[in-house]
Amino acid sequence: MSKAVKIFWKVFFIGISAFILLLCLCNWGVFGEMPSIDDIQNPSASLSSQVYAQDGTLMGKYYLEDRVNVEYKDISKHVINALVATEDERFYDHSGIDLRSLLRAVKGLGRDGGASTITMQTAKNLFTDYKKNALIRMVQKFKEGIIAIKLEKNFTKDEIITLYLNTVPFGDNVYGIRNAAKTFFQKEPDRLNVEEAAVLVGMLKASYTYNPRVNPKKALDRRNTVLDQMVRNNFLTAEEATKLKTKPIELNYKKLDETAGLGPYFRMVLGEEMKKWCKEHKKSNGDNYDLYRDGLKLYTTINPKMQFYAEEAVAKHMNYMQQLLNKQDNIKKGTVWKGFENVIEAAAKNSDRWRNAKKDGMSETDIRKTFNVPTHMKIFAWNNNREKDTVMTPYDSIKYTRQMMQAGFMVMDPLSGEVRAWVGGIDFKTYKYDHVNYNTKRQVGSTMKPLLYSLAIDEAGFTPNTTVEDMQQSFGAYGMVPATSKSCTGASMPMVEALTYSRNCATAYIMKQLDGKGNNAAKRFVDFLKNKCALQTKIEPNPSIAIGACEISLYEMMQAYSMFPGRGFNVKPLFITRIEDKNGNILESFAPQRKEVISDVTAYSVIKMMQEVTARGTARRIWDYDVRGEIAGKTGTTNDNSDAWFMGYTPQLLGGVWVGCDDRFIRFNSEDYQGQGARAAMPIWAYFYSKVLKDPSLLGVDPKAQFVKPDVMQNDLNFDYINGTQPPVGPGDEDMGNGTSKDYLPTDIKPEDLAPESKLPADDKKNYPPADNKPKQEKPIMPPATKPNEAPKAVMPKKQGVQRK
Numbered sequence: 001m002s003k004a005v006k007i008f009w010k011v012f013f014i015g016i017s018a019f020i021l022l023l024c025l026c027n028w029g030v031f032g033e034m035p036s037i038d039d040i041q042n043p044s045a046s047l048s049s050q051v052y053a054q055d056g057t058l059m060g061k062y063y064l065e066d067r068v069n070v071e072y073k074d075i076s077k078h079v080i081n082a083l084v085a086t087e088d089e090r091f092y093d094h095s096g097i098d099l100r101s102l103l104r105a106v107k108g109l110g111r112d113g114g115a116s117t118i119t120m121q122t123a124k125n126l127f128t129d130y131k132k133n134a135l136i137r138m139v140q141k142f143k144e145g146i147i148a149i150k151l152e153k154n155f156t157k158d159e160i161i162t163l164y165l166n167t168v169p170f171g172d173n174v175y176g177i178r179n180a181a182k183t184f185f186q187k188e189p190d191r192l193n194v195e196e197a198a199v200l201v202g203m204l205k206a207s208y209t210y211n212p213r214v215n216p217k218k219a220l221d222r223r224n225t226v227l228d229q230m231v232r233n234n235f236l237t238a239e240e241a242t243k244l245k246t247k248p249i250e251l252n253y254k255k256l257d258e259t260a261g262l263g264p265y266f267r268m269v270l271g272e273e274m275k276k277w278c279k280e281h282k283k284s285n286g287d288n289y290d291l292y293r294d295g296l297k298l299y300t301t302i303n304p305k306m307q308f309y310a311e312e313a314v315a316k317h318m319n320y321m322q323q324l325l326n327k328q329d330n331i332k333k334g335t336v337w338k339g340f341e342n343v344i345e346a347a348a349k350n351s352d353r354w355r356n357a358k359k360d361g362m363s364e365t366d367i368r369k370t371f372n373v374p375t376h377m378k379i380f381a382w383n384n385n386r387e388k389d390t391v392m393t394p395y396d397s398i399k400y401t402r403q404m405m406q407a408g409f410m411v412m413d414p415l416s417g418e419v420r421a422w423v424g425g426i427d428f429k430t431y432k433y434d435h436v437n438y439n440t441k442r443q444v445g446s447t448m449k450p451l452l453y454s455l456a457i458d459e460a461g462f463t464p465n466t467t468v469e470d471m472q473q474s475f476g477a478y479g480m481v482p483a484t485s486k487s488c489t490g491a492s493m494p495m496v497e498a499l500t501y502s503r504n505c506a507t508a509y510i511m512k513q514l515d516g517k518g519n520n521a522a523k524r525f526v527d528f529l530k531n532k533c534a535l536q537t538k539i540e541p542n543p544s545i546a547i548g549a550c551e552i553s554l555y556e557m558m559q560a561y562s563m564f565p566g567r568g569f570n571v572k573p574l575f576i577t578r579i580e581d582k583n584g585n586i587l588e589s590f591a592p593q594r595k596e597v598i599s600d601v602t603a604y605s606v607i608k609m610m611q612e613v614t615a616r617g618t619a620r621r622i623w624d625y626d627v628r629g630e631i632a633g634k635t636g637t638t639n640d641n642s643d644a645w646f647m648g649y650t651p652q653l654l655g656g657v658w659v660g661c662d663d664r665f666i667r668f669n670s671e672d673y674q675g676q677g678a679r680a681a682m683p684i685w686a687y688f689y690s691k692v693l694k695d696p697s698l699l700g701v702d703p704k705a706q707f708v709k710p711d712v713m714q715n716d717l718n719f720d721y722i723n724g725t726q727p728p729v730g731p732g733d734e735d736m737g738n739g740t741s742k743d744y745l746p747t748d749i750k751p752e753d754l755a756p757e758s759k760l761p762a763d764d765k766k767n768y769p770p771a772d773n774k775p776k777q778e779k780p781i782m783p784p785a786t787k788p789n790e791a792p793k794a795v796m797p798k799k800q801g802v803q804r805k
Helices: 003-025 035-042 077-088 099-107 116-126 134-152 155-167 175-186 194-203 218-231 239-243 264-280 304-326 341-349 353-357 364-370 392-402 445-460 495-500 504-511 521-533 541-548 553-559 598-614 622-623 682-694
Strands: 049-052 058-062 297-300 375-379 388-392 406-412 419-423 442-443 467-469 492-494 551-553 569-571 576-580 586-589 595-596 632-637 644-649 656-659
Touching: 049 264, 049 586, 058 264, 058 656, 077 116, 077 155, 077 194, 077 218, 116 134, 116 155, 134 155, 155 175, 175 194, 194 218, 194 239, 218 239, 264 297, 264 576, 297 419, 304 406, 304 419, 304 682, 341 353, 341 392, 353 364, 388 392, 388 553, 388 586, 392 442, 406 553, 406 682, 445 495, 445 521, 445 553, 445 598, 445 632, 445 644, 445 682, 467 495, 467 504, 492 495, 504 521, 504 541, 521 541, 551 553, 553 569, 553 644, 553 656, 598 622, 598 632, 622 682, 632 682, 644 682
Parallel strands: 049 297
Antiparallel strands: 049 058, 297 576, 375 388, 406 419, 406 656, 442 551, 467 492, 569 595, 576 586, 632 644, 644 656
């Protein structure tokens, strides 16, 4: 044997040995962790968690990679055929590695096609992270080949191809055949036709290059190439392929993201609650659940149609209200910002533009100059796209954005507490801050009065016909309530009349009668609000809370009001019914949490009084909006029109509305009726309910439903209006405001000791002026702030049944 031959065989055996050693080292995990047999037998990929509405409609997802698994039987045969024809012609003949493709790839150095089989690509999708480094990638190829062989030993061909199609990326952060079919064609994967399957399979070579949304011409050419491959592999005839090639790509693209779909504000709040839930619950392996990876299924109480009608009502009315505000002189001229320049400065420093300029080394002086330079930008606008292109200075864009009126609207079943609709603002894409949830507190104004009146009836022996005095009341060290007597008529009237026309002075009189010792009455009311109405906000026992000089969230007010249509039972808002894992196993379910807090006689008495509010009081314009049936409600307005409220309910639905600007100094002028609850907030409720009544598919809403009179009541309530049933008219009815809790401080308490529960963001606190946000006497209608950087939260309902006192 010649020396050359000896060297050849020596090199050959060394090479073979090195190759075997390399394979062994890869298998042993020397070059990176290899999956265990258990991992291979139970492969997993990051799955998006899905949010479902009451009827099973998919509302949205939480994900890092938008992926949802399907079974083999749920995938169109056209997808399978196109995939095999294009990606791995001998898929059903090899055992994970295709030697012919491997030799071809080695011979042509990859120019004539790659060597990866569908099984190897599945291994890559499941168990390796793609690296661009050539050496690392070569090692990964060896690992993928080893894993592919193991996959072939543990799974059938159908199972492998299903694993592949569930994990492969299709671009636009869409993973898996089901999401691809839903995103690009709005179809389930078993409904895809040949040409649609060819489009999706064609994207696998380069998901961006052949994305029909981005590059329609290249996507069409690639689709036709896939059709040719299907002809070559006898999945199509040449005639069929020729006919299909003449068709355009009929794309029906719609991708669910955080801003698309129903209830984006609701889904954000739900997401925050689910993050907390995941931290408190563990999987069988001891790890905490991951909202973005574990494919949880969240079943909510949201009614899709009601949610749509609620969002529609908010958009319709807030568009109109914004037009009215924009016509106001101080808004048009920009004088509303006089004295509040520091608010603009704080917003500018909190912007991405400022932070990026700071990172680039610009001085504050130079950065400020850039904020005065007209710039092309997109801003929110009341149009179909909710945005428009424009040119304005960054400083002007801050003013424009903050001058937009906001709204919060929530609807729920008053008996079960199930939330049917949740609208946290005017546009989630631009304004992420939610105005419904517990952390958003605003002064409630006259919507507090029904709660006080129910206490007076339930515990102090009052009836709707009890005579009260509409006179300013003294509360010792806390001073006079209201702070001004201008709204006081000095007349005697039944309590029902005081509520119908929202009389502040008569309400203060009722407060004082709860305890003749001054502040004890306020403490008694605070105790009622906390223990009976279930308000979680800390409320100071100032007598002025009787007329709403305190800040409470809309979410809490909804729960407090539930005791009226709930026949004395307070029910906690319930927005999720059950949580399932990716396999459909129930992890936790939730039931209504009800508690009897007042008698049904008290509840019915307040209902009848609040029906007077809508019949002839401050909310009587509600009937102009094409609604019918039994409706009870209460408007609320704070001084200077900073906050407008309406709380309304029927026997079957309870809804609450808040309207205002995040900066409380941006508001309608004090003398303008448009800023009152009856005009700024109530129409949203009415628009919504009108649409609900006209929808025959909403079987649970009956306009003929009536509030049930308690059996112990022999006769229905009759009211004696001492001063007549027509609303007072004229300048004497107008009120100049009646103060906040700070106007009623005893001499031994410092203002800083009674700071409001709502606090501004830490960065902005020093830049905001004190809010002059006083409850206002509701005017009978004549005939025709904030914390934008905080993560909103809500309260997850507990698993328990009815409680009774």
